[in-house]
Amino acid sequence: MADPIQAVPTPGSGAHAHGGESHIASDPHHVHVVPMKILVGVFALLLVLTVLTVAVTMVDFGRTANVWLALGIAVAKAAAVALYFMHLRWDSPFNGLILISALFFVALFIGVVVLDAKEYYINYQPPITQSPQ
Amino acid sequence: MAVYAPAPGAATHEPHPRGDNYLTHSRGIMSWLFSLDHKRIGIMYMMGILASFFVGGVFAVLLRTELLTPGPTFSSSREAAWNFYNHTFTLHGAVMVFLFIIPAIPAILGNFVLPIMLGAKDVAFPRLNLLSLWCWFGGAIFFSYVLLGGILVAAGLDPKYVPGGFGLDTGWTFYTPYSTARATDGTIAALLGVFVLGFSSILTGVNFIATIHMLRPRGMTWFRMPLFLWALYGTAVIQLLATPVLAITGLLLLAERLLGIGIFDPALGGDPILYQHFFWFYSHPAVYIMILPAMGVISEVISAHSRKHIFGYNFIAYSSIAIALLSFLVWGHHMFASGQSPLANAVFSLFTFSVAIPSAIKVFNWVSTMYKGDIRFTTPMICAMSFLVLFTFGGLTGLFLGALSNNIHVRGTYFIVAHFHYVMVGSVLFAFLAGMYHWWPKMFGRMTNIFWGNVGAITLLIGFNLTFFIQFIAGSLGMPRRYATYPEHFTIYHQISTIGSYVMAAGLILLFLNLLHSLLRGKAAPANPWGANTLDWHCASPPPHDNFPVEPVAGDPYDMKAWKWDEPTQQWVLDEDRAKTVAGTEPTIHHH
Amino acid sequence: MLKLSRTIAFSLPEQASTVAPDVDWLFHFILWTTVFFCILIFVLMLVFAIKYRHRPERGDESPSPGHNTALELTWTIVPTIIVLLIFFYGFRGYLDMSVVPPNSYDIQVKSWMWNWGFIYPNGHVDSELHIPKDQPVRLVLTSDDVIHSFYVPAFRIQKFTVPGRYNRIWVQATEAGEFPIYCAEYCGLNHSEMEAKVVVHETREEFDRWLEVASNPEMQPDFHPVKAGAQLAQARGCLQCHTTDGTASTGPTWLNLFGSQRTFTDGTSAVADEDYIRESIFYPARRITQGYPNTMPSYLGVLRDREVDWLIAYLKDISEHHQGDPTAPAAAKAVQAQPPPQ
């Protein structure tokens, strides 16, 4: 839950403080412009990580290790995109909360189902087919 | 996309004289179909949803009649009779769940009431709102197609003339592999319908969350929000997080059926239990999409018609959110007998019980709200009290099903049928009716006839218990559900149940005729017929096109004393001074 | 009398398994909890409704509490304790159901639309579940087509039969007698007729005797190869694909099949004699009758030679191309007449 006060818009003051067109043209303080430096930096980082993720598959760290490594890199890339390209870093924290909770529920879903996945084929037997001889 | 920043030039109807209301301020069918007014959208939802409720009800009566005797009732051949029954109970379930119960309260009452209660001019994204209405109708069209095809084929039309399939005999749960390998092709159309309806639900959720966050006027802090809004907020959260999984489940099921992708169909190496996980991850929270708004309505109605401040506001508010979140941790309790690991079963059983607690909190608080009240036996109040009875019983019988060892015995029997009808139908339906009768004057500016309303409600209550209480007994004796025929010694239960269903139908007809009557003959309603203090009662009935000419200032929503009964005018009038003192100050209700 | 008592009492089916008493105890515990709270809520509600109903003469100055933390905590904590208790007993009971005792007797349960098949350790397939009393029996469940649910109310046990996997439950009967088996998961057209019965034998010896006789029809007093063949066709599911009334199904009908001229997918043809029947039971894929799919499984190593002989005898009996021996028909027709095992 976002902090009530923060979440309550104050429309009166809104229209009050800078009513009409005038303020619109002037700098909109609710906007954060991402510096070019950061954009380029993030872009470079993403490219590097892409190369890295391909590279690590060439090396064998053991099956599970490789999976987690690949996922780790993917998470890092995703975080970079979300924080900087998607402005989350400067955005209202509640939007971040939405993303986090969405990921939490995805994790919950996958977690529980995969936790139980072993049950499914633990006693699997191939369908027996005829032997034409 | 345009909805984020509605551009000018979207005017859909003529300018109009002042002083009229949302019903009259513009004319013509187009002014409705393309209206961005949340109130009109709510009304259009009402028409569609009530229509599908009627269809679902007809199916209910038909299938109960089929069960009047163990043998075939409607047709001479057993096969035809069983087929008829299977299609009927499936369509009854699918129509009622997807087209009626899930959207009923959020889409009708939520759309109409939420912005007014909040003190806003509209929902955050009016166009998205309209889109979700269209999505609903889109989904409804798919179902109508399935329905029509089924009827035509039953009437002897050659199935090959019904492209995309006819009828639906999978049960509303679409369990694989039956739905992928065996059932009629109506499954395909139905799944598309479910998919589209899912979008309607998601868009509504997005809208409500954004509205409640961004459009609260001065003074409307989180803890001055009426509890109905808290409930809708919780509902929206579930709609957002659960419905997409239903969408993807539907897509995978379609792909499985049309292409044979081998994810759910064991014949191709798929896993039917995985499907059940997918399905229930949505469909259990969906149960709370149904019941949460109902609880919200009850909070409003009981407090308003007892003329009494709601008891334990914070606990009710928090319990709504708690239920919304916990509802995601319990889906596995639909699969206790499916071969899920005992560990998972134990965990799911535990969480299932945890949901019982916030529900119990709510019930106790509602009852305490009546304490020292000034109770009016209006139709909404009668419905709300019926809700208390049915929800208490429905909820408590959930304990049998939550308990693992008992669940194994009663799952898949009439016990579970009775249980979820008490919760999903008994409770939600009565809450829905309570809400309809509570806000009807606001919607149409007409009062309803209290006497006939109460008669209808009580008839419905009796009929309901007649129909479903007996099913608990049949179920605990081991009468499996979805049976077109049954062992002789269960006949008596089924007959009582069937008679009950007729009584229910009578009660419902009475209730809706009464609403119709009020439209035509009902006496004009004042702005605040109940003397309630939530903002929706501060604007005229019916509300003007943009709700509040002057932005309202929110006070304590349950401060009934703010309204005094004025003998000469026979109306509730706002006690200005008191309203002022409360407004703008922090609500006193939550520090204790 | 029993019927009457059932129709009026909120009761449970007869207890016929070791787990049933626990389940029922918990059931009644929850039942009385429910009754208590329902009455509590209803009474409070009605009392308030009547006591505080609107009366014009009474002004609305009555002080009305909006909150009471002590109360809130009470009705948060008390229900918590109760549900935790219920969870505990429910879980304990469930463990008893799912942990199979080591010395249990294995029977495999097969389900298909809309029949049950029970496969005993000696390979005998029967349409009824027979188990000895006071002996833990492990049931290994699977399905051939869609999901079904094996449900025996008297035993308080239920489990899905899922295609592509095996589910397990166990039961130890405490009562001799016959109890109904239902399918409790919707499985299509005749779901409601997918019933079978479980027969609990008083002693292990009695059960073994039954199994021996059942798996060796010769030992039955009124044994006749034609009748045995008919029963076999029933129990082994032959009649799922082969009709005996002349209508075509997944496989060719058996009526008048024996001795008839068969044409195969490879263009060749032959008369359906004993050799052909035998071959198509053991090596179905070798010669496929035209117009029929190559889906019949091989019964090599499944059917014993004399069982095949009985089937052939049965086929002869229902074929006009072969003048069967006069003693047979009555017996066979009798078997044919009876509906599939319920």
Place this chain on the structure above:
Amino acid sequence: MSELVDKQRAAVAEMGDTFSPKRDHHVHPPHLAHHFDTPEQQFSSGKLGMWAFLATELLMFGGLFCAYGVYRHNHPEVFMYAHHYLSTFWGAVNTVILISSSFTMAWGVRCAQLGETRKLVILLALTLLGGFGFMIIKGIEYAEKYQHDVWIGAGNMYHKNYHGDHLPQEPPANQPDPTMDLSGQRAEGEPFASPAAEARGAVGGAGMAFEAGRPVPHDPNLPSPAAEGPQRLRRFGPEWIDPHAGTGDEARIRPTQVIPAGLAPDVVHQHEMELAYAQLPEFERDRISTFFSIYFVMTGLHGIHVLVGMGLIAWVLFRAWGGEFGPAYFAPVDLVGLYWHLVDLIWIFLFPLLYLIH
């Protein structure tokens, strides 16, 4: 305060309908809907709404990742084997393309905020171009797979109900025409009908009908596959064809061709493939088609999102061309940007999970 109220009264008095332009011009800045009070409020509402919607997108793909997780968890060897059919090269190229377009999008938002319309238009165009590039490469990948019968569901040569429908008329040289051992079942046709087709016949049918695709007797006491002797051990290579083809049900589900040439330029040698295939347990081989089903469903759904995103970008591009955006109003650019980044974000996970299995 009262002056504010008067202002609002005036506004209301002017109000025609919800979005009547003349109303907007009187009391509101352009693009400000009547039910919002300030552009800030409207803008943050839009963002909140968009994020809520993105959350639903995540949950939707979550379902697919769940299916992926379960099958990879249960059949690791299959995933190991089958992912060789995917071209790491193309996957990597697509990743770079998508990241770049994400970058240009973010840059575009910046330009919109600063009112640099011309740059904005160019950057949006570049982003759109990236989208096209991505889809074209996906198209190439799909086309190659389709030609070689590595297709979704029953169109996959490892699929039980495989018909060989998608085979090119002229089978590539050095590969025998797989239809040779399919002819047998082609003549019969019926038993290998898709589940849907089967269903029509089978509603109310008997149990055995279910195994039309693959017969299973009611009795499990048959000799196990291992015990059945050598004819079940199959080599995997172009030059060898099963003598029993057409007799059993398996000839039709066994591919007789190697990895389609050019599908996986960087990795696979036929030798490895043979080993990999031979190492697969008999029944696991039937799961290979599942991998491709998951691959096509995931990338397909993602592709649809890319197309939608491209549509939106085109729309924004059009409006940007008209010079609608500037510091005061750039919500559409920002929100479409969010959506586009999400599409990128999902691909960031798809790439390693599908192409880079080790």
